[in-house]
Amino acid sequence: AAKKADLVVAISQQTKKDIIDFLKIDSKKIKVIYQGCQDDFKKDFEESFLKTVKDKYNLPEKFLLNVGTIEERKNVLSVIKAIKELDIPLVIIGKKNKDYYPKIEKYINDNSMQNKVYFLKNLTPEELAVCYKLSSIFIYPSIFEGFGIPIIEALYSKIPVITTNYGCFPEAGGLYLKYI
Numbered sequence: 027a028a029k030k031a032d033l034v035v036a037i038s039q040q041t042k043k044d045i046i047d048f049l050k051i052d053s054k055k056i057k058v059i060y061q062g063c064q065d066d067f068k069k070d071f072e073e074s075f076l077k078t079v080k081d082k083y084n085l086p087e088k089f090l091l092n093v094g095t096i097e098e099r100k101n102v103l104s105v106i107k108a109i110k111e112l113d114i115p116l117v118i119i120g121k122k123n124k125d126y127y128p129k130i131e132k133y134i135n136d137n138s139m140q141n142k143v144y145f146l147k148n149l150t151p152e153e154l155a156v157c158y159k160l161s162s163i164f165i166y167p168s169i170f171e172g173f174g175i176p177i178i179e180a181l182y183s184k185i186p187v188i189t190t191n192y193g194c195f196p197e198a199g200g201l202y203l204k205y206i
Contacts, residue, residue, distance in 0.1 A: 037061050037173045061173050066155035067182040079156040083146055090116045091161035091185070093154070093176045094168065096130065096145075097123035101167040103130050110137055116165075117144045119157060158183035165189075 028034050028049050034056045036042040042056045079085070090109065094100045102118055103126075109116055122145070134143050149157065158164065164180035166189040180187045 031055070033057060035059050041173065061175055061178075063175055063179045063182060064151055064155070066151045067158065067179045069155075071152070071156055071159065075152075076156055076160060079153050080160055082153075083144075083149075083157070085117060085144070085157070085160060086115045088114060088162045089144075089160075090114055091119070091157060091164050091180075092116065092166065093119045093158075093164075093179070094166070095120045095123060096127055098126045099169045101169050103133060104167050105165050106130060106133060106139065106143055109142065110139065114162070115142045115144060117146060117157065117161065119146045119149060119154065121147055155179070155183065158185055161185055163188060 028045060028051050032055065034045060034051060036045055036056050036058050037060065039058055042053070042058050045051050045056055046053050090105070092100075092102050092105060094102075096102055096118060100120075105116060134140060146157070158180055162185075164176070164183075164185045164187045166174065166176055166180075166187065168174065168190070174189070177187055177189055
């Protein structure tokens with residue numbers, strides 16, 4: 027389809043590079059149009075709503091946050107291993123992959139981390155935005171993405187971001203830091 031198309035839209039310069047490298051598409055027919063995020067991440071919420079969400083999901087006072095499907099390429103097991111000796115819990119929001127999640131669960135159980143790692147899913151967009159705002163740091167160690175929308179969600183939520191320095195991640199983080 028990309029070879030036959032008059033124009034190919036890529037969501038990042040990294041994706042454009044991947045299209046050129048993997049599909050051998052002429053760079054002149056690829057246009058980069060960056061993704062955005064929902065307005066919920068750009069707004070301030072009433073303290074009462076922040077407290078309601080915190081209480082509903084029994085969130086700790088301070089926590090690291092990771093958002094995304096819980097699958098191997100998202101690399102969340104590395105975060106769990108990294109916080110083993112730290113005194114800060116991790117909240118993970120996303121759908122559990124049936125092949126990858128058991129590895130995570132085994133590590134948590136083998137290392138008695140059941141009270142240190144929280145899993146949430148099916149939040150409303152507003153609840154998700156509040157979780158970003160309540161977190162201390164957003165951590166996103168994904169190995170491969172087309173863009174990394176959770177990075178911009180965190181930046182718009184005014185939360186520090188820890189991510190990798192390759193692929194699209196510096197682009198996603200750096201680009202949006204210019205506009206926030």
